[in-house]
Amino acid sequence: MADITKGVAVDATAPASRRVPRSLVEVVAPVAVIAVIILVLPLFIPSFVSSLVTKMMIYGLFGMSLNIIWGYAGIPSFGHAAFFGVGGYATGILILKVGISSFWINFLLAVAVAAVIAAILGVPAFRVFGVGAGNTNPIYFLLATIAFGELLSRMAIALRPLTGGSTGLAGIPEPDLGLGFRITSGRLYYLTFIVVAVCLYLMYRVVNSHFGYALRGIHDNEKRMQALGYNTWLYKYTSWIIAGVFGAVAGIMFAYFGSVMAPNSLAMSTSDISFLLVIMGSSTTFLGPLVASVVYVGIEYLASVYLPDRWPIIFGALFVFTIMVTPQGLGVEILKGWRRLVRGAS
Amino acid sequence: MSQFLVTGLNGLSYAFILFLLAAGFSLTFGVMGVLNLAHGALFMFGAYVGLQAVDSFGSFWVGIVLAFVALAVIGLGLYYFFLRHLYNKVPEQAVLTIGIAIIVANVVLWIWGPRAKIMQTPPGLTGVIHVGTLAFPIYRVFIIVVGLVILGILWWMQDRTRTGAIIRAGMDNKEMTVALGVNYGLVSTLIFLLGMALAGLAGVMGAPILGAYPSMGDNLLLLALIVVVVGGTGYIQGTMLGALVIGLFDTFGKAYVPQVALFFSYIVFLIVLLVRPSGLIGRRVF
Numbered sequence: 001m002a003d004i005t006k007g008v009a010v011d012a013t014a015p016a017s018r019r020v021p022r023s024l025v026e027v028v029a030p031v032a033v034i035a036v037i038i039l040v041l042p043l044f045i046p047s048f049v050s051s052l053v054t055k056m057m058i059y060g061l062f063g064m065s066l067n068i069i070w071g072y073a074g075i076p077s078f079g080h081a082a083f084f085g086v087g088g089y090a091t092g093i094l095i096l097k098v099g100i101s102s103f104w105i106n107f108l109l110a111v112a113v114a115a116v117i118a119a120i121l122g123v124p125a126f127r128v129f130g131v132g133a134g135n136t137n138p139i140y141f142l143l144a145t146i147a148f149g150e151l152l153s154r155m156a157i158a159l160r161p162l163t164g165g166s167t168g169l170a171g172i173p174e175p176d177l178g179l180g181f182r183i184t185s186g187r188l189y190y191l192t193f194i195v196v197a198v199c200l201y202l203m204y205r206v207v208n209s210h211f212g213y214a215l216r217g218i219h220d221n222e223k224r225m226q227a228l229g230y231n232t233w234l235y236k237y238t239s240w241i242i243a244g245v246f247g248a249v250a251g252i253m254f255a256y257f258g259s260v261m262a263p264n265s266l267a268m269s270t271s272d273i274s275f276l277l278v279i280m281g282s283s284t285t286f287l288g289p290l291v292a293s294v295v296y297v298g299i300e301y302l303a304s305v306y307l308p309d310r311w312p313i314i315f316g317a318l319f320v321f322t323i324m325v326t327p328q329g330l331g332v333e334i335l336k337g338w339r340r341l342v343r344g345a346s
Numbered sequence: 347m348s349q350f351l352v353t354g355l356n357g358l359s360y361a362f363i364l365f366l367l368a369a370g371f372s373l374t375f376g377v378m379g380v381l382n383l384a385h386g387a388l389f390m391f392g393a394y395v396g397l398q399a400v401d402s403f404g405s406f407w408v409g410i411v412l413a414f415v416a417l418a419v420i421g422l423g424l425y426y427f428f429l430r431h432l433y434n435k436v437p438e439q440a441v442l443t444i445g446i447a448i449i450v451a452n453v454v455l456w457i458w459g460p461r462a463k464i465m466q467t468p469p470g471l472t473g474v475i476h477v478g479t480l481a482f483p484i485y486r487v488f489i490i491v492v493g494l495v496i497l498g499i500l501w502w503m504q505d506r507t508r509t510g511a512i513i514r515a516g517m518d519n520k521e522m523t524v525a526l527g528v529n530y531g532l533v534s535t536l537i538f539l540l541g542m543a544l545a546g547l548a549g550v551m552g553a554p555i556l557g558a559y560p561s562m563g564d565n566l567l568l569l570a571l572i573v574v575v576v577g578g579t580g581y582i583q584g585t586m587l588g589a590l591v592i593g594l595f596d597t598f599g600k601a602y603v604p605q606v607a608l609f610f611s612y613i614v615f616l617i618v619l620l621v622r623p624s625g626l627i628g629r630r631v632f
Contacts, residue, residue, distance in 0.1 A: 076437040076440075078440065123620075124616055124619045124620050127620060127623055128619050128623040138436075139375075139379070139381060139436050140575060140619075140623060140624075142381065142436065142437070142440055143571045143574075143575050144575075146568070146571065147568065147571070147572065147612060147615055147616075150564075150568050150612070151609055151612040151616075154608050154609045154612065155609060157608070158608050158609070267564075268564055269564075272444055275441060276441070279438075279441050309456070310452065310456070312449070312451065312452035312455075313448075313449050313452045313453070315448055316444075316445040316446060316447070316448035316449035316452070317445070317449065318445065319441055319442060319444060319445020319446075319448070320428070320445045320446065320449075322441070323428075323432070323441055323442040323445070324428065324431075324442070327438065
């Protein structure tokens with residue numbers, strides 16, 4: 001956290017009337033509040049709610065990883081589940097088929113696999129990025145990324161000995177940390193919290209580094225960034241791999257959380273969740289997708305209790321509602337309220 | 347040799363089903379730049395409307411007309427209430443239409459149940475044509491003929507009519523076209539309507555071969571977008587070429603190398619993206 005406060009010191013060029021630095025208001029305070037709430041929450045809530053919160057954290061990480069490329073670099077990928085699924089499948093295969101039980105080794109290997117897959121898929125993806133309507137509307141890129149996820153899910157179905165075919169991998173055990181105690185579902189909650197918190201910190205550092213500002217520049221005006229001497233292809237490609245890696249981390253945690261991986265988790269139906277989170281949470285705020293994931297998982301839970309058969313209609317209606325009613329996303333609205341709270345009515 | 351010919355004909359008829367599926371998608375996407383990812387789901391809806399009409403009225407032709415009209419009405423609503431407001435915002439269009447696709451799939455599941463249905467080949471189109479020692483099913487030949495007729499109409503519309511000229515002009519520069527006093531809004535609404543209606547027609551036409559089940563929308567959408575991207579957007583002949591390439595590759599792949607056939611069309615798709623990202627006959631959209 002020391003580095004975040006250092007960033008605040010740099011930001012303190014604001015007029016004296018606005019004492020509270022931006023990043024403190026926008027990032028540090030909400031993160032601290034959320035962290036404290038999440039840490040003490042399991043003491044007060046029944047275990048099924050804490051498993052919902054675990055899911056919220058995993059989906060939040062998933063949405064935020066997509067937001068690195070969507071919100072910051074302006075690359076709307078529709079196949080982000082490819083990385084989510086690859087992370088999860090790699091974990092499952094390493095445990096069930098290869099026989100590596102250590103959480104740490106699995107984690108590193110699964111992340112490495114996802115990075116390699118992202119590096120491979122990134123080449124054709126960014127070859128088509130500017131084709132079509134240019135960078136403001138990368139239509140072909142959208143279509144290509146949709147196809148990547150589907151291609152991988154078909155491969156997961158076809159490679160039956162490795163992936164279990166269309167039924168997928170079942171019975172992924174609880175993570176073995178090598179610390180001498182079992183990770184029960186209550187402890188998985190804390191493990192997920194730590195992993196997600198570390199990832200959030202790393203992502204925060206990435207998007208607020210020189211690299212992150214270059215991505216914002218590419219989003220706003222790629223030609224200008226090229227004229228300034230930036231190799232924009234390399235920046236976009238790297239951000240794609242970074243987003244893929246964090247998406248894979250979400251997938252790894254999801255594999256442990258759900259203990260099953262199905263081909264569906266690579267396909268469009270899972271990608272749908274990731275970009276719903278980005279659009280609903282708003283792609284212009286760092287924590288937006290996390291907020292959206294709280295709302296999404298909450299609604300999903302309520303629907304599964306009261307209207308399990310009609311959940312897809314509600315899910316679809318969330319898309320329509322988000323686009324037509326709150327196109328800026330919940331994150332922006334909440335941020336406005338938060339700033340008003342901190343600075344008084346202004 | 348005879349197996350090769352039969353596979354070839356199957357591939358051709360599959361290619362024409364793909365063409366019918368992708369033609370509407372290509373019209374709205376390639377010509378107007380509206381990315382309608384609900385196309386596959388609405389194609390499926392058309393198939394179910396056709397099946398219901400065959401059940402209720404006992405006529406395949408009534409089914410075709412009903413699906414055509416129903417999808418045109420849905421297309422009008424979709425365009426007028428939603429997509430019209432999202433001009434030039436492709437990611438937003440994509441997210442919105444995916445939501446609509448999910449809703450449509452669930453509504454179909456709700457109304458018609460989860461079981462796959464297959465339409466009987468309509469009377470008058472059953473049986474086979476004998477050419478020498480080979481036997482071709484009449485229905486597959488019928489699909490090829492209808493596909494060719496629709497290809498002809500769309501091609502003529504694109505190159506020879508005022509509507510086509512307006513569309514091509516709007517594709518190059520919408521502001522200039524509007525400034526010249528063309529009612530581009532009306533033309534684009536009609537084109538969207540036509541694209542949707544074609545999806546309905548294609549849904550009923552394909553029902554005796556593809557069947558109908560509530561989860562087919564995603565697969566069909568992917569096929570449509572692969573066809574459109576491989577062929578290249580903006581020209582109807584590009585869509586035809588893409589449909590032929592994918593249809594023949596897929597059918598021959600399934601016949602001769604079934605192990606990899608599951609993702610044969612994806613491999614073609616990736617190769618085309620790498621080698622010629624704008625498609626085989628492509629031009630830039632907008």
